[in-house]
Amino acid sequence: MSSVEPLRVLVTGSAGQIAYSLLFSIANGDVFGKSQPIILHLLDIPMMMTSLSGVKLELEDCSLPLLHNVITTDSEEVAFKDIDVAILAGSMPRREGMERKDLLAANVKIFKSQGQALDKFAKKSVRVVVVGNPANTNCYVLSKFAPSIAPENFSCLTRLDHNRAKAQVALKLNITSDKVKNVIIWGNHSSTQFPDVKHATVELSDGKKHNAYEAIKDDNWIKNEFIPVVQKRGAAILAARKLSSAMSAAKAICDHMRDWWNGTKEDEWVSMGVPSDGSYGIEKGLIYSFPVRVDKNKKWSIVQGLAIDDWSRGLMDKTCQELQEEKNDALATVSN
Ligand code: NAD
Ligand code: LMR
Numbered sequence: 001m002s003s004v005e006p007l008r009v010l011v012t013g014s015a016g017q018i019a020y021s022l023l024f025s026i027a028n029g030d031v032f033g034k035s036q037p038i039i040l041h042l043l044d045i046p047m048m049m050t051s052l053s054g055v056k057l058e059l060e061d062c063s064l065p066l067l068h069n070v071i072t073t074d075s076e077e078v079a080f081k082d083i084d085v086a087i088l089a090g091s092m093p094r095r096e097g098m099e100r101k102d103l104l105a106a107n108v109k110i111f112k113s114q115g116q117a118l119d120k121f122a123k124k125s126v127r128v129v130v131v132g133n134p135a136n137t138n139c140y141v142l143s144k145f146a147p148s149i150a151p152e153n154f155s156c157l158t159r160l161d162h163n164r165a166k167a168q169v170a171l172k173l174n175i176t177s178d179k180v181k182n183v184i185i186w187g188n189h190s191s192t193q194f195p196d197v198k199h200a201t202v203e204l205s206d207g208k209k210h211n212a213y214e215a216i217k218d219d220n221w222i223k224n225e226f227i228p229v230v231q232k233r234g235a236a237i238l239a240a241r242k243l244s245s246a247m248s249a250a251k252a253i254c255d256h257m258r259d260w261w262n263g264t265k266e267d268e269w270v271s272m273g274v275p276s277d278g279s280y281g282i283e284k285g286l287i288y289s290f291p292v293r294v295d296k297n298k299k300w301s302i303v304q305g306l307a308i309d310d311w312s313r314g315l316m317d318k319t320c321q322e323l324q325e326e327k328n329d330a331l332a333t334v335s336n
Helices: 017-027 046-061 076-080 100-121 135-144 159-173 212-216 219-231 233-241 247-262 310-335
Strands: 007-012 038-043 067-073 085-088 127-130 154-156 184-186 194-196 201-203 209-211 270-275 287-294 300-302
Touching: 007 017, 007 076, 017 038, 017 046, 017 247, 038 046, 038 076, 046 067, 067 076, 076 100, 085 100, 085 247, 100 135, 100 310, 127 135, 127 247, 135 154, 135 270, 135 287, 135 310, 154 287, 159 184, 159 194, 159 212, 159 219, 159 247, 159 270, 184 310, 194 219, 194 310, 201 212, 209 212, 212 219, 219 233, 247 270, 247 287, 270 300, 287 310
Parallel strands: 007 038, 007 085, 038 067, 085 127, 127 154
Antiparallel strands: 154 270, 184 194, 184 287, 201 209, 270 287, 287 300
């Protein structure tokens, strides 16, 4: 066994479909590194315990050297005890025809209870990503009920939207998605999000970097195809699969946590839902997706100084307004 202390990684909703696509990558060292032992804490609800025990059997059968233990439980105390990382996917998923807002009432209760458990049982250094929808507002509630943990340790997943935006630009320009950098998802992980390419760069076949907006040269495509496609991609997958995205969501969770753990690349930023510090005029404390850079000490900071035109401002404010409404609804629900 390695002398490195194992990292305790909690995945909630671990009998669900995102977890099924995610757990192998974590246990295989693809997120926290190939010399970092892992203890998985897997939480689900009581009726899923048999199914979860099967997930544990499969993890054992993967025979992974970094995986030191797998704890399966329906107890929040056991699940949150001494954890270093929390990946919170456990919630009621959106069904076809439902808006994320409809999910709010059911899901904020879960995040209130898990916030209290986090506060009581987790390490104070725990890094949290909320995946369960409505992800931004669930994260807001979680942080509110875990006051002993620093607000900057909380985030929600908008990396899937970020990856979707990169992929759409790559398809449009007939390049691979690694040649697309610095797209931004502003705001809520919902259909009001603003996928922004004005500050993005692309590397074209001339081997040179270009501004993405200028390379695309098609304002109509950006406004009437690109933005709605990214905003509504979750619903399109749900309509086609009759299940919400899982493989791509798991990949995005890995990207999010890997960059948080190790730092972002020199000339790149990524999108993360983080507590606003008032940057770009967004209400302080809201969990809003911003462009962020992460340093080598796991400290993220919002990219400052980007020029925002009136049209972009309008879209950033619209998604902010939806988050303010969700926050007020959530606060009314948890106080009842
Ligand atoms: P799923 O239904 O397959 O799995 C959810 C699991 O959560 C189930 O096993 C369920 O029993 C469990 N669960 C419910 N309440 C729980 C609780 N209180 N504690 C622990 N576990 C609990 O759903 P999924 O496809 O894995 O999706 C999970 C969530 O992630 C959904 O809310 C979905 O909308 C969301 N999602 C978010 C993104 C994103 O980019 N932020 C992307 C895809 C899906
Ligand atoms: C997604 O973006 O794919 C998920 O959030 C699922 C959903 O409910 O849209």
